[in-house]
Amino acid sequence: MESMIHDMAERLFRDHIGHGLREGAAAGQCPEALWTRIEEAGLPMALVPEEAGGFGVPAAEALGLVRIAGAHGLPLPLAETLIANAVLARAGLTLPGGRLTIAEGAALRLDRRGAAIHASGPLTLVPFARWADRIVTIAALDGVDHVLSLPVKDLTVTPAQDLAGMPRDDAGVDLALTDADAAPLPRSLGGMRGLGALARSLATAGAMETILSMTVEYANDRVQFGRPIGKFQAIQHYLATMAGETAASRAAAEMAADSYDTPAFALTVAAAKSRSGEAAETVGALAHQVHGAIGYTQEHALHHFTKRIWSWRDEFGTELDWTRELGRAALSSPRDTFWHFITDSTAQGIPA
Amino acid sequence: MTLTAFPPPPPGADYDDLRQEVRAFLAEELAGFPPEKRAESWNGFSRAFSRKLAQRGWVGMTFPREYGGHARSALERYVVSEELLAAGAPVISHWIADRQSGPLILAKGTEEQKRAIVPRIAAGELCFCIGMSEPDSGSDLAATRTVATEVEGGFRVNGTKVWTTYAHVADYMILFCRTGKSDDRHGGMSQFLIDLKATENIQISPIIDLGGEHHFNQVIFDDTFLPSDALLGEKGEGWSQVMSELAFERSGPERFLSSFALIEELIRVLRQDATEAQQAEIGRLSAHLMVLRQMSRSVAGMLNEGKNPALQAAIVKDLGALYEQDIPRLARSLVSRPAVPGGRDSYAAVLAYTELAVPSFSLRGGTREILRGIIARGLGLR
Numbered sequence: 086m087e088s089m090i091h092d093m094a095e096r097l098f099r100d101h102i103g104h105g106l107r108e109g110a111a112a113g114q115c116p117e118a119l120w121t122r123i124e125e126a127g128l129p130m131a132l133v134p135e136e137a138g139g140f141g142v143p144a145a146e147a148l149g150l151v152r153i154a155g156a157h158g159l160p161l162p163l164a165e166t167l168i169a170n171a172v173l174a175r176a177g178l179t180l181p182g183g184r185l186t187i188a189e190g191a192a193l194r195l196d197r198r199g200a201a202i203h204a205s206g207p208l209t210l211v212p213f214a215r216w217a218d219r220i221v222t223i224a225a226l227d228g229v230d231h232v233l234s235l236p237v238k239d240l241t242v243t244p245a246q247d248l249a250g251m252p253r254d255d256a257g258v259d260l261a262l263t264d265a266d267a268a269p270l271p272r273s274l275g276g277m278r279g280l281g282a283l284a285r286s287l288a289t290a291g292a293m294e295t296i297l298s299m300t301v302e303y304a305n306d307r308v309q310f311g312r313p314i315g316k317f318q319a320i321q322h323y324l325a326t327m328a329g330e331t332a333a334s335r336a337a338a339e340m341a342a343d344s345y346d347t348p349a350f351a352l353t354v355a356a357a358k359s360r361s362g363e364a365a366e367t368v369g370a371l372a373h374q375v376h377g378a379i380g381y382t383q384e385h386a387l388h389h390f391t392k393r394i395w396s397w398r399d400e401f402g403t404e405l406d407w408t409r410e411l412g413r414a415a416l417s418s419p420r421d422t423f424w425h426f427i428t429d430s431t432a433q434g435i436p437a
Numbered sequence: 438m439t440l441t442a443f444p445p446p447p448p449g450a451d452y453d454d455l456r457q458e459v460r461a462f463l464a465e466e467l468a469g470f471p472p473e474k475r476a477e478s479w480n481g482f483s484r485a486f487s488r489k490l491a492q493r494g495w496v497g498m499t500f501p502r503e504y505g506g507h508a509r510s511a512l513e514r515y516v517v518s519e520e521l522l523a524a525g526a527p528v529i530s531h532w533i534a535d536r537q538s539g540p541l542i543l544a545k546g547t548e549e550q551k552r553a554i555v556p557r558i559a560a561g562e563l564c565f566c567i568g569m570s571e572p573d574s575g576s577d578l579a580a581t582r583t584v585a586t587e588v589e590g591g592f593r594v595n596g597t598k599v600w601t602t603y604a605h606v607a608d609y610m611i612l613f614c615r616t617g618k619s620d621d622r623h624g625g626m627s628q629f630l631i632d633l634k635a636t637e638n639i640q641i642s643p644i645i646d647l648g649g650e651h652h653f654n655q656v657i658f659d660d661t662f663l664p665s666d667a668l669l670g671e672k673g674e675g676w677s678q679v680m681s682e683l684a685f686e687r688s689g690p691e692r693f694l695s696s697f698a699l700i701e702e703l704i705r706v707l708r709q710d711a712t713e714a715q716q717a718e719i720g721r722l723s724a725h726l727m728v729l730r731q732m733s734r735s736v737a738g739m740l741n742e743g744k745n746p747a748l749q750a751a752i753v754k755d756l757g758a759l760y761e762q763d764i765p766r767l768a769r770s771l772v773s774r775p776a777v778p779g780g781r782d783s784y785a786a787v788l789a790y791t792e793l794a795v796p797s798f799s800l801r802g803g804t805r806e807i808l809r810g811i812i813a814r815g816l817g818l819r
């Protein structure tokens with residue numbers, strides 16, 4: 086796909102993200118200057134409809150930014166901000182600007198107190214919470230999904246991190262919200278879990294493409310027994326297997342991105358998240374096998390990518406969560422045959 | 438084209454009206470067709486079925502109208518193909534001709550060849566077979582020994598082909614053989630279009646497969662005379678012609694739906710009450726299928742745009758074979774019921790058939806190891 090915003094993001098990330106920046110972020114430094122550039126480029130608004138201030142690119146293209154960020158190991162909540170803005174816009178809330186993040190709000194309790202809505206409860210392992218200005222989440226009030234925009238400064242944040250050292254913080258909520266920060270969600274976009282899962286599958290596909298090209302390059306360069314190890318058939322077959330798993334992950338993630346905001350999303354995202362999560366196992370293991378001991382060091386860039394794909398498997402639903410959901414849908418489908426379920430699951434025009 | 442990029446099929450690729458028409462046709466034609474026959478997947482043979490399908494305009498769909506085709510897109514053809522496979526329709530009689538021989542003749546054949554053959558393929562009348570493998574030339578196709586020597590008015594062919602699927606019933610063979618010497622390993626090869634019913638000195642004998650069935654054959658050419666106009670394409674260009682068929686041969690839904698009858702049986706058995714663990718396995722199976730289908734449709738989209746996605750096709754075939762080969766293991770891990778050839782019930786029969794079929798899935802059409810070598814080279818290994 087030819088895309089101006091993709092080219093712009095590619096250039097920006099290529100010029101400004103390196104091993105040092107990723108190391109620094111894993112050690113706790115938020116790369117502020119890089120975020121400023123990302124905001125100046127307008128990327129966080131890409132998934133917002135034009136009438137709400139976006140620049141009118143198709144959703145699948147905007148979501149492509151998440152794959153590209155994954156390919157560069159971007160240690161910032163771009164995916165989260167893209168999604169948060171889209172969800173806020175859907176609920177008609179103001180877009181506050183700045184760094185945003187997202188969280189599943191199933192454990193929150195909402196009550197009406199006069200004109201305000203009182204929110205309380207825990208949000209767990211929230212991506213980049215301590216570097217974000219707000220957490221956007223969805224929780225139910227009287228059976229109706231509400232979008233909440235929670236200022237991080239008013240929450241109790243307990244730091245934690247994922248395998249790659251990226252902030253995944255717990256946030257305690259005990260807050261009264263006015264209708265500037267809470268509003269019903271008129272039409273679901275797939276829930277925070279679904280949206281987060283979409284982002285993680287796309288990023289996983291991108292990171293795998295980087296892992297694959299690093300591994301091909303290494304196999305061409307590393308010489309043992311008088312020849313590049315890429316000449317050995319066992320190594321070639323590992324690389325071919327990695328390519329297949331990477332391609333499947335990308336196709337899966339793009340299938341889900343393609344059905345963003347359609348009824349097909351519920352099942353395509355389940356397929357995408359579980360398929361890319363499964364592939365992360367194989368791709369990570371084989372990449373390390375081909376790289377030998379050097380790939381097992383902190384000095385080498387590989388671990389930033391393998392640790393990310395391993396972490397992302399656990400977020401917004403694991404393979405087990407999503408395959409169960411998909412399996413339940415398949416087994417309880419009212420359609421005559423499994424085949425009808427499969428063709429319906431990705432159909433572009435199916436009724437809501 | 439990045440090797441790992443499989444762009445989603447273009448909007449509108451569902452062709453839902455067409456799909457519903459095909460489903461209605463299949464519901465009628467295959468009423469009472471038992472699951473153990475459906476399990477034969479695209480190996481099932483019925484000339485009558487192929488002709489009926491052709492009458493509906495569903496054979497030679499992508500061929501130009503002037504050659505009896507229907508000028509439809511590769512994606513429309515895809516819809517028909519996958520519906521046929523999912524239903525377990527007996528399609529082999531026209532499948533090879535429709536998938537690769539027809540397109541090859543259209544691309545490389547003479548005007549006479551096109552006029553004489555292609556309309557009959559589109560009518561569902563012709564069954565084709567592929568004469569590539571030999572006793573000493575399997576994966577190493579360039580080791581082909583069968584040779585066609587130029588003589589007055591044509592060629593004389595000598596040599597032996599093996600594993601030739603349905604040669605015993607086919608009307609035509611596309612033969613790959615040597616026509617000259619060359620320093621290049623891939624040089625000096627050509628393809629011929631052989632009318633099997635009208636050519637003398639070809640001896641076709643059965644090779645019985647491990648399931649006791651007669652699908653493939655040994656084909657011996659003993660000073661067989663072929664007229665000059667049997668040459669297909671350029672003399673000496675056989676290798677590149679064969680390579681250009683591969684994207685068609687390797688990317689279609691038959692590369693992951695060969696065990697589909699067993700999947701339907703499995704789901705039917707589990708539908709009543711499945712444990713969470715069983716649900717998760719069915720979910721995994723669904724996810725893989727949705728993704729393979731997406732990739733395969735993506736390749737159909739690339740073919741439609743005139744690209745040559747041979748490497749992407751190799752990826753689809755490698756992943757697809759892993760998938761369809763894994764289905765019996767998966768079924769056995771979820772349901773404790775023995776496989777019984779011929780079966781007491783349809784599950785037992787379909788499981789038995791599929792268990793015996795799956796070893797061939799990573800051999801036919803290019804072995805797993807060969808595909809992985811192709812993919813690795815495509816990645817830029819030096």
Ligand SMILES: Cc1cc2nc3c(=O)[nH]c(=O)nc-3n(C[C@H](O)[C@H](O)[C@H](O)COP(=O)(O)OP(=O)(O)OC[C@H]3O[C@@H](n4cnc5c(N)ncnc54)[C@H](O)[C@@H]3O)c2cc1C
Nearest residue numbers: 567568569570575576600601602797800801802804806807
């Ligand atoms: C059901 C079925 C139908 C078929 N139908 C047809 C048909 O209609 N027409 C036709 O022409 N052929 C047909 N074939 C033949 C098929 O194309 C060959 O089986 C295939 O190309 C492999 O050749 P082979 O069997 O001689 O195995 P070999 O090439 O001898 O291979 C044996 C093993 O060695 C491996 N191997 C070989 N070379 C290498 C290498 N360089 N690196 C690593 N491993 C290697 C292979 O991957 C395989 O695992 C059919 C086969 C089957 C099973």
